[in-house]
Amino acid sequence: SFVYTVVMALVLAFASVAAAEEKTYINGIDANYPPFAYVDKDGKPAGFDVDSMNWIAAKMGFKVVHKPMDWDGIVPSLLAKKIDMVCSGMSITDARKKQITFSEPYWTVSQVFVAKKDSKLSVDDVYKGKKKLGVQRGTSEADALQKQAPEKGWNFELRFYDSAPLAIEDVLNGRIDAAGMDILPAEDAAAKKPVKILGTFGEPEDFGVATRNEDTELRGKINEGYKLLMADPYWQQLKDKYLQK
Ligand code: ARG
Known part of the structure; x- marks a missing residue:
């Protein structure tokens, strides 16, 4: 022992x-x-x-x-x-x-625009006619939309949020026409709130x-x-x- x-x-x-x-x-x-x-x-x-x-x-x-x-x-x-x-x-x-x-x-995600459930907007409409578009601060989509706007002649007004849910809140209360984000948080929001996905924009990205x-x-x-x-x-x-x- x-x-x-x-x-x-x-x-x-x-x-x-x-x-x-x-x-x-x-x-x-x-x-x-x-x-x-x-x-x-x-x-x-x-x-x-x-x-x-x-x-x-x-x-x-x-x-x-x-x-x-x-x-x-x-x-x-x-x-x-x-x-x-x-x-x-x-x-x-x-x-x-x-x-x-x-x-x-x-993982790979596409990026989408989200609007109110009863919105008549198409993805193309988001780029035209002085729409208000929300994005999360410090995201690739915020960067891409901001950088490409001048060369592509997009004239939306970009608004910046600390999180995707805060942008969704402003979609719901009408302060912005649409919000741009990755598809999964968008689907999550669409399952819980009266918002819908208008369609994709940009290129898919890898996480x-x-x-x-x-x-x-x-x-x-x-x-x-x-x-x-x-x-x-x-x-x-x-x-x-x-x-x-
Ligand atoms: N595609 C975006 C990026 O990487 C997603 C950012 C949001 N992701 C997050 N965890 N907040 O910039």
């Missing part, structure tokens, strides 16, 4: 070293972006991206904490090391790639997890984790739960 005691002591010592080595990474999320990230009834972060990263963390041996924050400042927060990654419906764009490095893409350029170890774990997740039945369960009707 002396041998047993020594063996058990060694086992416990190794276990505690292994546990202590498990790193904790902070994932910055926009908690107003269902179904990718939101806060559930109990105040807990939830959504497709949150559940995906929790699974990947457990599989790859790290801990992840999801921290709700302003979307507009999320890349600066990543660079300032207030967070370690952004797994929260972020499009991989050339502009962002100048500052940060993305994981491999894990990826944003990391600091130098964090190759974390990025490797994320990429490996997604590979395992996509080969696991849980991936289909997540898609059924959050992304497909």
Whole structure:
């Protein structure tokens, strides 16, 4: 039993070293972006991206904490090391790639205009005749619409919001004619509120997890984790739960 005691002591010592080595990474999320990230009834972060990263963390041996924050400042927060990654419906764009490095893409979305359910607008109408168009601040769609407007002769008036639901609120109360956003939050809104999708605009975009350029170890774990997740039945369960009707 002396041998047993020594063996058990060694086992416990190794276990505690292994546990202590498990790193904790902070994932910055926009908690107003269902179904990718939101806060559930109990105040807990939830959504497709949150559940995906929790699974990947457990599989790859790290801990992840999801921290709700302003979307507009999320890349600066990543660079300032207030967070370690952004797994929260972020499009991989050339502009962002100048500052940060993305994981491999894990999802593709189209972008759509949303208007009141009884609206007579078409997608083309949004570009014509001084319409008021809402977008979330700091998004790829805000950038793209703003940049292309002069060359394409679009003369909508762009209004900026801190979240997609706030833009939807102004669609509902008539302050803006339409809002531009990714299709999934738009479908989420259309299922809950008297709004509808007018149609798509722009090009489909890939979502990826944003990391600091130098964090190759974390990025490797994320990429490996997604590979395992996509080969696991849980991936289909997540898609059924959050992304497909
Ligand atoms: N396509 C947009 C972007 O990446 C979506 C941003 C909104 N996503 C979010 N989690 N708020 O800029």
